[in-house]
Amino acid sequence: MARPDHMLKADELNQFRDLIRQRHKGCPVAYLTGKQDFWNHSFLVSTEVLIPRPDTEVLVEEALKRLSSLREKPLRILDIGTGSGCIAISLALECPQAEVEAWDISDSALEVAKQNQKALGSRVHFCRKDALNPDFWQNTGPFDLIVSNPPYIAEEEKKHLGPGVLTYEPHQALFATEHGLAFYYALARQAFRVLRPGHGCIMVETGYRQGEAVQEIFRKGPWKNSTIVRDLSGLNRVVTADRIT
Secondary structure, three states, X not given: OOOOOOOOOHHHHXXXXXXXXXXXXXXXHHHXXXXXXXOOEEEEOOOOOOOOOXXXXXXXXXXXXXXXXXXXXXXXXXXXXXXXXXXXXXXXXXXXOOEEEEEEOOHHHHHHHHHHHHHHOOOEEEEEOOOOOHHHHOOOOOEOEEEEOOOOEOHHHHHHOOHHHXXXXXXXXXXXXXXXXXXXXXXXXXXXXXEOOOOOEEEEEOOOOOHHHHHHHOXXXXXXXXXEEEOOOOXXXXXXXXXXX
16 A cells, blocks of 8 residues: 555565464564564564563663763663563663673573674673572672563463463563562562662563562662652553662
């Protein structure tokens, strides 16, 4: 319809019909096109990574606000569960003076992130690490800021997910035990060890019904100033907390 003067060749028409069939089955458009816009950039995506969503831009926005108040040179940022790399790469492009490190447990996801890095020209150090394993937190840091969009959907909530999510997006990046809170507990236990004393901060994305529970996790132990940030729809979306000096 956009190009009425262009007559489709047979192979083009077959490809188009195949894409329509896949979309009819529920495959997300981003997986069909292989890309998704996020924070003014176009990111390559595959079924090995979550599709970047506008909600996650709230996390990037809050991170940039925090980084603008810090004067350490260079700033050091850690992104946990990087997936496509959309958070880490966006922060690296906005703060080229910062050192950015990004972890993921999936080799396939890290390959996608590295492709995005090459395409967009950022500088991020990608590492294969399991944030749930305390050993991976040894001999790293200090970081001024830790950001994460971790798996946070509880297994019992599967029945509420649309087929496009449940069938096509990687379950390892979606679901977490302990009613979806397992990664938050792990981050609360481990992250403070690698944050810089005095001003180190963590910011995590949450499900819209998890804000209070995650805030309570970061009100205990070595954390202070636990705060909930809402998204443009007024829903709880990000929890921040500062390391106690």
